[in-house]
Amino acid sequence: MPEGESITDEPSDDQRVVFIDADDTLWENNRWFTRVIEEWVTFVVDLGADGEAALFTLHEEEDRNIPVHGYGARPFVHSLRTAFTRVLGEPTDTTRAAFEAFAQRAELMIREHPIDLLPGVYDGVTALADAGLRLVLLTKGQQDEQTAKFARSTLTHLFASVRVVNEKDAAAYRAAAHAAGASPENCWMVGNSPRSDINPAREIGMRTVHVPHAAPWHRELAPLVNVGPATIVVATFADVPRAILEDPSRRDRGPLLG
Numbered sequence: 001m002p003e004g005e006s007i008t009d010e011p012s013d014d015q016r017v018v019f020i021d022a023d024d025t026l027w028e029n030n031r032w033f034t035r036v037i038e039e040w041v042t043f044v045v046d047l048g049a050d051g052e053a054a055l056f057t058l059h060e061e062e063d064r065n066i067p068v069h070g071y072g073a074r075p076f077v078h079s080l081r082t083a084f085t086r087v088l089g090e091p092t093d094t095t096r097a098a099f100e101a102f103a104q105r106a107e108l109m110i111r112e113h114p115i116d117l118l119p120g121v122y123d124g125v126t127a128l129a130d131a132g133l134r135l136v137l138l139t140k141g142q143q144d145e146q147t148a149k150f151a152r153s154t155l156t157h158l159f160a161s162v163r164v165v166n167e168k169d170a171a172a173y174r175a176a177a178h179a180a181g182a183s184p185e186n187c188w189m190v191g192n193s194p195r196s197d198i199n200p201a202r203e204i205g206m207r208t209v210h211v212p213h214a215a216p217w218h219r220e221l222a223p224l225v226n227v228g229p230a231t232i233v234v235a236t237f238a239d240v241p242r243a244i245l246e247d248p249s250r251r252d253r254g255p256l257l258g
Ligand SMILES: [Mg+2]
Pocket: 021, 022, 023, 024, 025, 191, 192, 193
């Protein structure tokens, strides 16, 4: 899968960069997966399967498939398909056809869902851009799917660039900072996921703002790591500009690690 910036501009020296997660930070995303999973469970239960066991199987298939195929609509529907086959054994041609029709609708629903911005996002992102901060959308998943959602978001004019990665780990954050021409201590990461947005960014010394989502994907949950600069936790995106622009630790920086 291609990886890198789809929109680029030249960073100036020593500029502060704010990386911002997309799904469930700027707009609702997990709710569409949740809806599909509920429909999928109903679908297999109607065919005689046990709902709880089916859900467990689906989670196992995601564990297996995500490292190979990544995140997003297509890989997720692939997991629905492999879990469906495991749960139902050898389905009839009619059942298989019904599943494929369901899978097609599910993929479209997730890939092309309306972009519902979360509270405070438009004004919050605008305030960050107006303050002269360089904003980079940093999201994991499929390049085409993520950039299409961004294009539908009404936020494109506020961001300097977009970076889609396969996985958000420390190496991905190092590469993102490097590509933006900024050292990690001049970077912020804003996101809803402790596992993907906060911990790996903290590990390399970035500052972090956690905007928790009310109903996050269970895989994004994790205890915050106790390394690097302390994470600022805010209630909604409306509080992000104040957290970054008035960060008291910037006036008296301690060691970044330890
Ligand atoms: Mg997210």
